Amino acid sequence: MTLLTRAVGACALLSLPLAPVLAADADPYPTRAIKWIVPYLAGTGPDLTARVLSDAMSNELGQPIVVENRGGVGGNLGAQLAARAAPDGYTWLYSGSPMAASMRLYAQPGFDVMKDFVHVGGISRSDSVVLVNRASPYQTLSDLVAGLSAKPGELFYASGGVGTPSHLGAESLLAVTQTTSSHVPYKGASESTNAVASDQVSFALSLIGPALPHIQGGRLKPLAVLSPERNRMLPEVPTTAEAGVADAVVMAYGGLSVPAGTPPAVVSRIAAALDAALQRDDVRGKLENSGLTVTPASSEAYTQLLRDEMLATQQLADKVNLPRQ
Numbered sequence: 453m454t455l456l457t458r459a460v461g462a463c464a465l466l467s468l469p470l471a472p473v474l475a476a477d478a479d480p481y482p483t484r485a486i487k488w489i490v491p492y493l494a495g496t497g498p499d500l501t502a503r504v505l506s507d508a509m510s511n512e513l514g515q516p517i518v519v520e521n522r523g524g525v526g527g528n529l530g531a532q533l534a535a536r537a538a539p540d541g542y543t544w545l546y547s548g549s550p551m552a553a554s555m556r557l558y559a560q561p562g563f564d565v566m567k568d569f570v571h572v573g574g575i576s577r578s579d580s581v582v583l584v585n586r587a588s589p590y591q592t593l594s595d596l597v598a599g600l601s602a603k604p605g606e607l608f609y610a611s612g613g614v615g616t617p618s619h620l621g622a623e624s625l626l627a628v629t630q631t632t633s634s635h636v637p638y639k640g641a642s643e644s645t646n647a648v649a650s651d652q653v654s655f656a657l658s659l660i661g662p663a664l665p666h667i668q669g670g671r672l673k674p675l676a677v678l679s680p681e682r683n684r685m686l687p688e689v690p691t692t693a694e695a696g697v698a699d700a701v702v703m704a705y706g707g708l709s710v711p712a713g714t715p716p717a718v719v720s721r722i723a724a725a726l727d728a729a730l731q732r733d734d735v736r737g738k739l740e741n742s743g744l745t746v747t748p749a750s751s752e753a754y755t756q757l758l759r760d761e762m763l764a765t766q767q768l769a770d771k772v773n774l775p776r777q
Contacts, residue, residue, distance in 0.1 A: 481541055481718045482515045488544040491530025491551075492612075493523040493640035497578050497661030497744065498546045498706055504738045505575070508729035513721070517544075523640050526613035528554050532562040535569065539713035541722065547571065547709035552761035553615040556769055559776045565758055570714055572723050574707040574749025574757060575730065576739060578659040579679040580621040581689065583672045585651050593675045593695035596655060600631035608634045610644035610656040614777050618644060620768060621657040621678050621702035625692070627772050628700045648672055659704060660685060660743030678702045685743045705747070705761070707754045723751065 490502045499521060506517035522530035527550040537543035547569065554561040563569075582593060590596040600607055611619035614637055626633055636653055638644040641662040648656045649671040660683055666672040667686070676695040677683050692700040708726055710719065729735050730748045739746050749757065768774065 481721055482513050484542065485516045485518055486513070486542050486544060488517050488519050488546065489530045489534045490519055490521050490546045491523060491527040491534075492521065492546075493642055494521050495662060496523075496612075496641045497659045497742065498548065500661060500742050501576060501706060501739060501744065502546050504735060505726070505729050508732055508735045509725045512725035512728050526550055526554060526557075526615040526619075526637075528558065528561050528563070528615075531565075534709070535563040535711060537711050539711040539715075541710060541714055541718035543711060544572075544722070545569065545709045546706060547758075548706035549617060549704040549758075549761045550613075550615050552758040553620060553765040555762050556765040557615040557774065557777060565762070566755075568712050569709040570712055570719055571751055571755045571758065572708040572710060572719055573726050573751055574705060574747055574754035575726070576706050576744040577747045578617070578661065578704045578706065578744055579677050579683045580617050580657045580702050580704070581660050581663055581667075581677050581683075581686065582625070582655060582657055582675040582692075583645065583648050583663055583667075584655045584675060585648055586670060586673050587651070588654070588673065590655070590675070591673065593690075593692065593697060596675060597629045597631060597697070599654070600626070600629065600633055605632045605634055607654040608636050608652075610636050610638055610647040610653040612641040612644045612658070613637050613639065615765075616641075617659060617702060617704035618657040620765065621700075622655075623772050623774065624702050624768060625657070625678070625697065625700045627768070628697055645672065657702075664743050683743060684740065705754075705757050707749065707757075719751075 488502050490499050492498050502519045510517045534545035551565045584590050590599050609622050644656050645658050645663050645666050647653050674689045676690050676692045678692050678700050736746050
């Protein structure tokens with residue numbers, strides 16, 4: 453062995469203990485601002501949720517989290533953007549039931565909910581509520597069902613878009629009551645609730661969050677919530693079962709996802725920050741006062757919820773012959 457070879461070998465040996473340390477310290481996550489895509493309009497339940505959590509998680513991670521609303525196509529547009537983002541932990545997506553439903557309702561949603569994302573964890577459950585205009589002739593759910601039966605296909609209902617909980621909830625309600633109605637999809641929950649408030653349509657289903665201000669302001673009348681129990685923010689509103697429609701239960705789930713290929717260590721860091729934020733009483737209070745139920749779920753449990761939603765959507769689509777978009 454030459455002197456040069458021995459010198460090079462010695463340098464290599466000396467550098468070995470330092471290499472892992474240098475690699476670990478080279479780029480600790482996160483080092484810059486994070487973008488959180490919400491694939492719905494401002495003022496919706498997912499938007500409010502992301503904004504509440506972004507503040508809390510920013511404190512945990514030590515970097516700003518910027519919420520970006522990219523609504524359109526029932527949430528598909530924002531999901532497409534997130535799916536194409538670099539898998540480095542700096543682009544998040546507020547994901548949920550509509551993403552899974554889109555896999556069965558759109559011929560080309562532009563993403564694969566199981567292949568294109570790592571689902572970090574579940575955040576919350578949202579109840580849906582049946583809404584009519586305050587001056588509507590249908591002042592109970594029984595009244596509305598009777599009106600639908602008397603005028604098949606003549607009454608119109610609004611939704612926040614194809615595949616959204618408001619769309620699937622309405623179709624589920626129609627299927628259970630064996631009635632029909634004409635669907636008018638809007639760009640989001642705000643527009644669909646405004647359509648009911650301005651008497652453009654006969655009724656709508658909406659997540660409670662975006663509907664709550666209209667209900668509290670007296671513009672909309674809630675007839676029933678599509679959940680097993682009454683919602684704490686609308687304690688006087690009966691469940692569909694209490695209102696005489698036993699099997700109409702539709703709940704939406706939301707969570708946090710990142711592009712597939714994001715390093716496991718980064719995913720774990722994000723998951724830990726999400727869990728810490730959801731344990732805070734002030735965060736839970738803000739979310740639940742908007743009508744949500746905080747339901748933290750592991751990556752595995754949340755991913756299974758999305759699989760279940762795909763199956764339930766397919767079963768509903770087959771039952772009522774929902775066409776693919």
